[in-house]
Every structure is written in structure tokens, then in C-alpha cells.
Amino acid sequence: MKEIFSNGVLHKNPLLMYAIGLCPIVAVTTTLRQAVAVSIVTSIITIVVCMLTNLFIKKLTMWIRVAVYFGIAICVLIPSVWLIDFIFPNVSSGLGIYVALLSVNTLYLYRSEGFSRKNTFGKSVLDALFTSLGYTLAACIIGAIREILANGTIWDKKLPFGTIIPAFSKPFGAFIIIGFVAAVFAAISNFASTQHYVTIDFDEIEDEADNAAINALEKKMSNGGSFEVKVLSEEGTTYDE
């Protein structure tokens, strides 16, 4: 549970470490209140899709699964928006067309395909909860910083600052703030990480039967701990497999 929590919130934060679900964050989370509204809708959709994936959908073929995820997201969107209207009147109307676009937020696709369909129901729900929590945390930090810098307020309450920079309510301001917040999260993740990263170039192993890499992996495994294997793609960039 601790590992699922730390991965969802910090090490594999979907927004800051994988750039997932950026569109509404960049465009409309100019205030903390809007960030909370976007995060609640996204989280509800993600949790429902992940739960249903684990219970019913995981045995379908990939392309049908994706269509079903999207169908569920469309069905969950309207009640989620009603809930937001009830909790924060007039906030969702300020989100414009981005409300409708929350149904194509890739967060649910990323967790359903990456985790829910391969694990138990309990783990799947926990993962969806903590990944959504990580997304919400990142979105709220970004929304709060933008609101403070661009409006001089927090949760619509005036702060005693003389200088405001309205440009931070624009998308370019959001990207720059996301960059700095992502760097802070990366630094904390590096500091707190208990994982041992081993990068293996499979082409190299195939060519020379690279015993050094295999020995290093075995040595790390004998010391315990969790592992993440990163595969080098043809272009030389690494990505999780």
C-alpha cells in the first residue's frame, strides 16, 4: 500500500512525471477552486473506470477495452459535473468547453491499461485513488500558485501582495509553473526514492551477452527492494515497459 501511495503521489505522479491530463490544467486551472473542480471530475472518472475495468472489462481485447473506457467516461462525466455544480456553484461554467473535454482525459486510460487490468480489485482501487490524489495534489499546487501570482488571491480571498502578474493565468505561465513544480517533485522523488533503477540495453545483451548488466541486476535483487526495468527504445529514449 505504501508503494502504491508513493508511486501515485510522488514517484509516478501522472501530471508531473508523465505529462498526463495536462490540457485542462494548462488552460483553465487559473484558480485553486477551478483546480479542485477539475481534479474532482477527473478523479471520479478515473476511479469508476478503473473499478469497472478490474471487475468486467479486463478480458476484452485492447481496442474494445479502450472504447469501453471512453464510453464509461462519457457516462460518468455528466453526474460528476452536476456534483461540481452542487459543491461549487458557477465554477464549472467558467471551465467552458474544457468541461466536455474531461471525458478524454488520458489518466483513466493510463491507469486502467497500466495497472487495474493486471492487479487485484483492492490494489486497483487503491492505485486509482492514490493516482487521482497525486493528480489532485499537483493540480491544486499549480492552481494555487497561478491564482496567487496572477490575481493576488487564494480561494478568492485577497492576499496582502502589492504585485500581481496576470500573465501567469495564460497557458505559457502554466507551462513554466508546471516545469518548476515538476522539478521540485523530481528532486523530492530522487531524494526519497527507495527503488533501484537498472537500465538495460537489450540490443547490447543480445550482441555480447552482457553479463555485467545481468550480474548487476542479480546483485541488486539479492539486496531486496523493488525494481523498475527501463527499456531503451530504438531512438535511445527510455520508457517504462
Add this chain to the structure above:
Amino acid sequence: MMNSILNMVIAVLGTLLIQNIVFYSGYGVSEMLRLAMRPKYFVFMSGMVIYFSVALSMVSYFIERKSTFLSRYDKIIVRGVEYALILLVLYIITVLVMKYVFRAEQQKIKRTSIAAFNSLVLAVPLLNDESRFSFSASIGNAIGCALAFVVASVLVSTALVSIDNESMPKAFKGLPALFIFVGILSLAFMGFSS
């Protein structure tokens, strides 16, 4: 006829050059970054984004004329759901054709789902609706939005080499530096539009 073509060209140029919709409004930015980082299926993905944007825009044009009795906000949600359902049907038809007619490989079908279900594709008919575009301008806007996505991917992928340097603090390496680079590009495109 000439007027329609002119409308289409103006819409393409406006969305692509003056107001690059990915940098200016953030539509499809997650998929754009992922495509820039993994360019193996660049041509295929770009083609698919153009196809879905244009096809959804064309079909949606005829739907949008019917429901005019709702308030602006309700209309956005209802039409968003309508367009999402059309997109779902388009995706299923496309995958069936790819799978059984063209015998496409699994990876391409996987990429098709990423190209179809992204915020840029779904945003196009909603933007057409907001701007009350004519049929030809709707298609022009769809092509412009999709090309803006392609241009953004190319620009970001060229930056990947230059932001990978040793002098950069470790925490900024990779995605954080890329976010800041995209922010600067976004600022530049904002300068064009204003």
C-alpha cells in the same frame, strides 16, 4: 465554391500559424509531448489526428444544427457528449476497417486509440460550434488544429536534443525542462496572435 475554399484556407492558416491551438490553448498537449518523445509512429499518429479531427468535424456539423434550445453552458456539455459518442462510433468503424481490411498491426491499432481519444480531436467540433463556422470553415479549422498538433510535435522533438545537457540541474532534466521550453514556445505563439 471559391468563397468556401477561401474560408477553409483562412481557417487553416489562422489556427495553424496565428493561433497555434496546442500552445495557445493547451488542446492535445499531453499527446503532443508523448509523440515528440517517441517519434517512431510520428507520421501514422499525425495522419490519424488529422483524419479524426476532419471526420468528426464533418459529421458533427450536421448534428449541431438541431439542439439550439439549451443555455450556452448546458449546450457545451450536451454537445460534448454528443460529439464524444460520434467519436466513439468513428473510432470503432476505423479500427474495424484497419483490422479486417488493412490487417493493421496491434501497435498501430493502439496508436489509433491515442490519436482518437485526445482533447484536441474532441475540441475541434466544439470550437466550430462556438465560432459558428460554416461547413468549409469547420473543415479548415479541423485541418488547421491537426496541423498545429503536428507542428508542435516537430518543434518540441527538435528541442529534446538541446535540453539534454550536463550543466542542467538534475531535477530539471527531462520533463521539467521540456515543460519550461513549451512554456517559452507558447509565449512566442501568443505574441503572434496578439
